[in-house]
Amino acid sequence: MAKKDGKRYSCIECGYVSLVPSGKCPRCGAWGTLEEEIPVAPSMAAAGTAKILTPVDISTLEPPRRLASGFGELDRVLGGGWVPGGVVLLGGQPGIGKSTLLLQVCGHISSTGRRVLYISGEESPSQLGLRAKRLKILHDGLDVCCHTVIDDALALAKDHSLIVVDSVQAMRTSQAEGWPGTPTQVRATAQVCVNYAKEHGIPMVLVGHITKEGRIAGPMLLEHMVDAVVMFADDNSSVYRTLRASKNRYGGTDEMGIFEMRSDGLAEVPDPSYLYWNRSDGAVSGVVMTVIMEGSRPLVAEIQTLASESSFAYPKRAGIGLGANKIGMLLAVLQSRCALPSLRDDIYCNVAGGLEIHDPGADLALAASMASALTGRNVLSECCLIGEVGLAGEVRPVSGLAQRLREAARLGFKRAVVSSREEKPRLDAEIELIRVLSVGEALARASVVEP
Ligand SMILES: Nc1ncnc2c1ncn2[C@@H]1O[C@H](COP(=O)(O)OP(=O)(O)OP(=O)(O)O)[C@@H](O)[C@H]1O
Ligand SMILES: [Mg+2]
Ligand SMILES: [Zn+2]
Numbered sequence: 001m002a003k004k005d006g007k008r009y010s011c012i013e014c015g016y017v018s019l020v021p022s023g024k025c026p027r028c029g030a031w032g033t034l035e036e037e038i039p040v041a042p043s044m045a046a047a048g049t050a051k052i053l054t055p056v057d058i059s060t061l062e063p064p065r066r067l068a069s070g071f072g073e074l075d076r077v078l079g080g081g082w083v084p085g086g087v088v089l090l091g092g093q094p095g096i097g098k099s100t101l102l103l104q105v106c107g108h109i110s111s112t113g114r115r116v117l118y119i120s121g122e123e124s125p126s127q128l129g130l131r132a133k134r135l136k137i138l139h140d141g142l143d144v145c146c147h148t149v150i151d152d153a154l155a156l157a158k159d160h161s162l163i164v165v166d167s168v169q170a171m172r173t174s175q176a177e178g179w180p181g182t183p184t185q186v187r188a189t190a191q192v193c194v195n196y197a198k199e200h201g202i203p204m205v206l207v208g209h210i211t212k213e214g215r216i217a218g219p220m221l222l223e224h225m226v227d228a229v230v231m232f233a234d235d236n237s238s239v240y241r242t243l244r245a246s247k248n249r250y251g252g253t254d255e256m257g258i259f260e261m262r263s264d265g266l267a268e269v270p271d272p273s274y275l276y277w278n279r280s281d282g283a284v285s286g287v288v289m290t291v292i293m294e295g296s297r298p299l300v301a302e303i304q305t306l307a308s309e310s311s312f313a314y315p316k317r318a319g320i321g322l323g324a325n326k327i328g329m330l331l332a333v334l335q336s337r338c339a340l341p342s343l344r345d346d347i348y349c350n351v352a353g354g355l356e357i358h359d360p361g362a363d364l365a366l367a368a369s370m371a372s373a374l375t376g377r378n379v380l381s382e383c384c385l386i387g388e389v390g391l392a393g394e395v396r397p398v399s400g401l402a403q404r405l406r407e408a409a410r411l412g413f414k415r416a417v418v419s420s421r422e423e424k425p426r427l428d429a430e431i432e433l434i435r436v437l438s439v440g441e442a443l444a445r446a447s448v449v450e451p
């Protein structure tokens with residue numbers, strides 16, 4: 001029931017709506033995040049412009065012509081480039097390289113003879129100039145505007161093919177009250193941008209800072225308003241950066257883009273499989289290779305396990321880049337289906353290179369890695385293991401096996417352990433397939449346990 005004054009307060013962190021002001025959000029427990037909601041301004045669209053579209057109407061509409069960013073990695077994450085009228089929120093920790101990435105994108109687009117508008121509320125013209133010089137992106141058509149009032153800055157936009165707003169927290173709009181960075185201003189600024197993009201059919205990028213918790217400040221406010229949310233992160237590495245979409249109205253969210261930070265800016269990583277693979281010469285027990293799918297791209301991943309005698313009542317199980325539940329489940333499978341008990345061992349699992357694995361196709365390799373650490377026997381040389389593992393210890397087929405095997409063969413693997421429940425993939429690549437039904441069989445064939 002709304003109170004008489006009709007005011008609503010919403011939490012900028014979690015979106016909780018309250019009818020009374022409060023210092024602490026009852027849902028997420030954050031302090032000072034409840035702000036009064038400002039009623040939505042009257043719609044800009046003229047009355048009587050709504051119309052009905054039939055299936056024929058919408059199916060004969062031309063698909064939007066996407067604008068390439070100049071980075072294949074970024075285009076793939078976006079679903080094929082910038083979409084006219086689409087608004088993308090780019091989030092990431094301070095200093096991760098958001099401005100660098102977008103300046104380089106602007107540089108590329110302007111080098112193709114188009115015009116782009118880079119609105120910066122954070123840097124001075126001289127700072128931007130220095131950076132643009134270092135990135136070598138000073139082309140005609142790169143228009144820069146250092147200003148913090150979004151309405152004024154957008155009034156300068158004309159025939160631009162892309163507009164960047166760096167950052168949404170640094171800008172304010174004359175259409176709302178408050179300091180820049182406050183929820184009211186952030187929301188109103190984003191709304192001004194979204195309206196502008198839709199009205200003019202221009203793609204826009206908003207840079208958003210993220211909070212300590214790793215979310216974009218005011219996430220509930222912004223994430224709903226924009227068409228895509230893309231996060232730039234460092235994957236625990238100093239030079240490599242990964243780009244992922246957490247929301248995308250124009251494409252999937254399972255693609256990952258990989259960049260390297262260099263002194264002359266960000267560069268695409270041509271062969272990312274090598275990033276996550278140590279290629280250690282001598283085989284080591286507990287180290288097993290697999291090929292996972294990151295979106296549509298196969299990536300070689302190296303899983304490492306260390307088992308050591310536990311001094312705790314409950315042995316420790318820890319994983320970096322792997323879920324603890326998965327580790328626990330596969331240890332249980334090893335114990336019950338393969339007679340490999342681990343109750344006296346602390347188990348530490350890690351994925352090399354800071355990669356995070358969510359692909360169940362890595363199950364078999366993880367199981368083999370733990371088994372290898374427990375038995376002390378090395379896995380067969382030049383061999384990778386690909387397969388999902390079920391509770392009965394069965395090895396299940398995975399998606400994209402042919403692609404994974406091709407990648408493994410390309411990188412020099414001679415053999416792969418896969419599920420025999422899977423049709424033999426057609427391959428032009430040379431790689432021996434070791435087809436197995438169960439984890440036990442896989443471990444024996446990969447020489448992790450005595451055959
Ligand atoms: N002169 C330089 N030479 C080499 N690398 C540099 C130089 N200046 C900055 N960098 C790199 O660029 C990074 C900063 O990138 P950038 O300013 O694009 O990040 P950002 O995400 O926009 O940060 P912010 O949130 O502060 O705006 C630095 O962390 C550093 O790695
Ligand atoms: Mg910046
Ligand atoms: Zn909250």
